[in-house]
Amino acid sequence: MAGEPTTQQHTAHDGEQIREDVVAAALGTLDLDAKARLLAGKDMWALPALPGIGLKSLVFSDGPIGVRGTRWTADDPSIALPSPTALAATWDPELARRAGRLLAQEARRKAVHVLLAPTVNLHRTPLGGRHFEAYSEDPYLTGVIGAGYVGGVQEGGVGTTVKHFVANDAETDRFTVNNTIGARPLRELYLAPFEAIVENAHPWGIMCAYNSVNGTTMSEHRYLQNEVLRGEWGFDGAIVSDWMAARSTRGAVEGGLDIAMPGPQTVYGEALAGAVRSGEVEEALVDEAVRNVLRLAARVGALDGAPAVVPEAHLPAAIDGQDLAREIARRAFVLVRNEGGALPIDVSRTRKVALLGAAARDARxxxxxxxxxxxxxxxxxxxxxxxxxxADMLTYSVGADPSDELGVADKGFELRAVCRDADGNVIGEGSLPNGQVQWIGDDLPAGVTHETLHSVEVIGTCTPRDSGEHAFGTRGLGEFALTVGGETLFDGFHGPTEGADPFESFFGAPTERGRVHLTAGESVSVSLRHVVAKDTGAPMPAVMFSLTHLAPRLDEDELIARAVEAARDADTAVVVVATTDRVESEGFDRKDLALPGRQDDLVRAVAAVNPRTVVVVNSGSPVEMPWREEVAAVLLSWFPGQEGGAALAEVLLGAQEPGGRLPTTWPAALADVPVTQVTPVDGELPYQEGVFIGYRAWDRSGAVPAYPFGHGLGYTTWEYGPAVLDGTTVTVRVRNTGTRAGREVVQAYVAPTADTVERPARWLAAFASVAAEPGEEVEVTLVLPRRTFEVWDEGAGAWEFVEGPYEVRVGRSLTDVRSVVRWEGPR
Known part of the structure; x- marks a missing residue:
């Protein structure tokens, strides 16, 4: 009969009830110490196993573009997908779902139960250092892409932890900053993606942020975690702290935090059991947290007797990671400019292509x-x-190097790590993919323990690609001895900078220790010895340092001159420009939007001699492009993942179309950007702009960006028919009027025409991605969610529906509107 549950629904409900029964039974057998221990990491990445109740150790791993596993090493390589900004640029939640399924496949291969992803914080300002790891400036687009990603991971039987809840939108003083945010922007912008994902994808985990919101640190935010997340939205998963974010025992457990990571030194465990015994904390709160953790374990198949949500037999079909990485990359590339049909390059009419830029050879x-x-x-x-x-069609020239700083020793180095005890005896060795050592917790070479480890020597050879003066240095804290070719460059101690972010010492700027003249192709010995610091006060022992290197800085004018000559002799010049890991990274925010080094000079010089200059921008977030009107084409490649170069060749040569649309407004200059504040004053960062961020703020300021939200060109053309509105459903027919197949992203924006509430001029309400052959017409259906027409009433503490009239603007981007229909309000 109509309306009766299907067999599949019955099965899902039965499985859920069995899991709840098993969780309840397991919880009832645990004593206080076991419960408290379960809520604290046993090490960097895992919770303790409890064999008595059939509980395996739950293992977490970082994402979001790959699954590292529990060891930061290349010995167990990972598929590297394009950056989250790239995934959002596809405007395709189904592609995000497929990415999630692949990552679940990778997680299972590495015995990981829970992926620490996705990041759904917003692009409040392009100066955010971790901008590349979040999806968009728009909460609706972020929520849709995030829900697809979460759905895909969990369809693969692996949990997600949607992060960072909430308002972790910058890196400066992120451990201590208090972000003061009004109730409207908090609800309408920053909470909105989390709410949408909880409603539409039912994530099994949420990660709380380091920062405070309106005076309360997020790991203890009872209102946002208990009343909003669990109460209003019905979230029934586990809340895990960002690593080292939990501050106090009572505050965390009363504020809704279930898991304090990492361990073994946390505010939970023995501290939590003691707080219960002293009467400071109610044991019922511990029970509820344990129930959430056991439910997570049951869902991923780590609790005996409880059926996993996705049994082994029902796992998705295997996905080819390289193929998917290449597909996402090309679908994410955003062609923002293409004058005179510069792209795609017609190989049949091309004699020579000049490829220029250091980032073309050493891609980020x-x-x-x-x-x-x-x-x-x-x-x-x-x-x-x-x-x-x-082979005779392509030439390459460096042109300009984006980095003038030392980086982790990589190209031309063959290295290993030798571990010694206090007497100098070798107690173990480990392989190294580059000069970076990062061993946290038990992640040590076989046979090595933190108790016996006294020093680590990064040792091997350097075979340089270029002759000249090579700079060598270190990154990290403690005692170092650096030797190159038998010459000691440094032997001393490097201390911390007062008040610095702990990540800054490892991911921040390295320190040069000396220079050595080397000859291309001739190998020299390299050694960096580091004495491991003990009793640092960190929650767990760790060994973190790097051998760093900078190749000879050749005369930049000469390099650009060589590139210009190569471009002059070519039919098409392709210049790849890029940011570096000192520009975009976790741990610090950006100071400006300029490309590093003399890359702007390179582009201008090449464009002056070749009218068919194509610039590929290899960055995770916006950069200034002062030459953009001087070149024929500009293609944004984001951080394109491991197959990025293959995808780029397909797109440049026309085998595939660039499918991306901008998920964030691209400014012409930082001076035009409406919201730029990332630095707290006296510990506070006020979100003074309210609900006006991203394109909402650009509309309000009247400034014109280089390229608007939603913009992106393809290799074909599209014609739109009139939009038709029926209730809150919009239909529009679009026709491919070009000569080749293509994909279009149809976007609908809502604009109030008579507004009594202060609101943005327009906002994204719905979108759909469609494909069509030449001459083919397809009908696109867009459903406008109720939330599109609601605002948060601060006085009532509730959503208020604001009746019309509105314009529904359908088109190719925020500013390229092809059809407008008026909406008067609900019938």
Missing amino acids: VLGGGSATVFPEHVVTPLDGLAAALP
């Missing part, structure tokens, strides 16, 4: 910080074009 495929993974291989733009073009 992912952002810095906890998002870092180690792919098995990386396809650079040079690799991709060299494979796709005849």
